[in-house]
Amino acid sequence: MAVDTHPFAGEALGAFVATSRWDRIEPPLRHEATRSLLNFFGGALGVAQDPAVETAARVMAPFSGSQRVTVIGRRERLDAMAASFVNTIAANLLDYDDTHLETVIHPTAAVAPPLLALAELHNLSGAEVLHAFILGAEAECRIGAAVSPGHYDRGWHITSTTGVFGAAAGCARLLGLDARQAWHALGIAASQSAGLVENLPSAAKNVGMGNAARNGLLAALMARDGYEAAPAAIEGPLGWARAMGDVPDLSRILDGLGTRWEFARNTYKPYPAGIVFHAVIDAALELRARVPAGAVESVLVEGDQLLLDRGDRPVRTERDSRVSIHHCVAVAMLRGAAGVAEFAAAAVHDRATSALRDKVRARLDTSLPRGAARVTVWDTAGQTHVALVMEARGSAARPLTDGELEAKFRDNASLGGRADKADGWVDAIWALQETADLAPLLRSMGATD
Structure with a gap:
């Protein structure tokens, strides 16, 4: 034995x-x-x-x-x-x-x-x-x-x-x-x-x-x-x-x-939000350069189960916004930023932000690892735009420098x-x-x- x-x-x-x-x-x-x-x-x-x-x-x-x-x-x-x-x-x-x-x-x-x-x-x-x-x-x-x-x-x-x-x-x-x-x-x-x-x-x-x-x-x-x-x-x-x-x-x-x-x-973290949303923000910032926020018809965010469990939620408060897939997409595409101000009360209750949040939906993709996300935007002209982020900014693969931390x-x-x-x-x-x-x-x- x-x-x-x-x-x-x-x-x-x-x-x-x-x-x-x-x-x-x-x-x-x-x-x-x-x-x-x-x-x-x-x-x-x-x-x-x-x-x-x-x-x-x-x-x-x-x-x-x-x-x-x-x-x-x-x-x-x-x-x-x-x-x-x-x-x-x-x-x-x-x-x-x-x-x-x-x-x-x-x-x-x-x-x-x-x-x-x-x-x-x-x-x-x-x-x-x-x-x-x-x-x-x-x-x-x-x-x-x-x-x-x-x-x-x-x-x-x-x-x-x-x-x-x-x-x-x-x-x-x-x-x-x-x-x-x-x-x-x-x-x-x-x-x-x-x-x-x-x-x-x-x-x-x-x-x-x-x-x-x-x-x-x-x-x-x-x-x-x-x-x-x-x-x-x-x-x-x-x-x-x-x-x-x-x-x-x-x-x-x-x-x-x-x-x-x-x-x-x-x-x-480069963004004041849950870590699993950082790839979502990076992808949305990338797509903003291709699609004006006013031309967004709908948005699909795909990621692992943890991303959906934590972030597929209604947004009522500032604290909700920091753990929201929908809000992260909306502020990144509208404002081109995701800093403290983008998760403050004024941003949460902004009409344009709320309207874009309503166009975002989330779906499980079991092939994506924790920390990754794919964001697909359909614009009003019928075009499809995709951004896939496997390693978010601030991750072990893309770490913040000492200067960025300063x-x-x-x-x-x-x-x-x-x-x-x-x-x-x-x-x-x-x-x-x-x-x-x-x-x-x-x-x-x-x-x-």
Whole structure:
């Protein structure tokens, strides 16, 4: 009889988190982590005054403890858990964050905020935070890959449900947990995992994200002070993965751990919309050069099941528009752009946009992979025009450059009213690896007026 010699998933990840060495992290991976944080800070700055962020900060403030840290782009300071909650909501609010395409996880939003809170509290270096972030994001993506695609298909919002593991792992590293404590932190996190795809077109989605960040920090703190979890809390018969509907593929967690990096596959969005709509936008922008919007008779968008499941929906609000096939086509063809303004209320309720949305229909094409789309336009002269995009702008095959990420950061900082600080912040973020104490930079990102 064969004996299963595989370690528990949490055991392997706990050892990975506790024993990893910064000098073994290759420069390209360090650079990717820095790119991720540049993207994260910009996204949070851009919506610092959004009503959803305002509400989250107001609700959390009365319960906040005495040791307070920065809320990005805002005057008030909150305790580490509350600030993690609010900063995660901000980072994810515009659907402008990074993406691990296979799992559709946005790795940074729930993992970075609690690490930054700990860095500000304890005057930690940029290298320490970058290292912890890489480890947390890797744990998050590997656990997500082990249950994909069934987990997300069942309605679990995988960024929230796995984000809690990434936050716990990263915080375990910064708090100096040993391998066994880090294992327990991941097991405690397994009992705090939640988030629903049904809530994607509402700010309730972002509550799940915020909870992932603060619950991951809580899990690491509890483990540090002696709390324990079941050995197989992630993959056991009644553990996280199976309770949420899947028998996990443990090879996706264990194989190549520490030598092959899932996080290295991270990508960045050029458009503030769901990642699966980016190929639709690219195709529509291409077709706009051939067909004036006023000459469009009808539009067919074809893609995989995930594209249809997420985006074949009526559009009533700004949040609907960011996960709408129909709106993405309409603004790209009408305006020749798909930036923040194109998903704002004025664009959503514009009559011409609404009329063009009504001309768009969607259809499944099982031959197209995730992230691809074909858009066909029939014009009023009876001509047919087709654009097929297999790899969207911003994908691993067509990545955003450092310069494009800088421009995106500056645009978002301007949206948040902080354009005057953007250049200095860009330089400081690129220099994170050499920064001895992150606290001054983080404090500079709070509003002072």
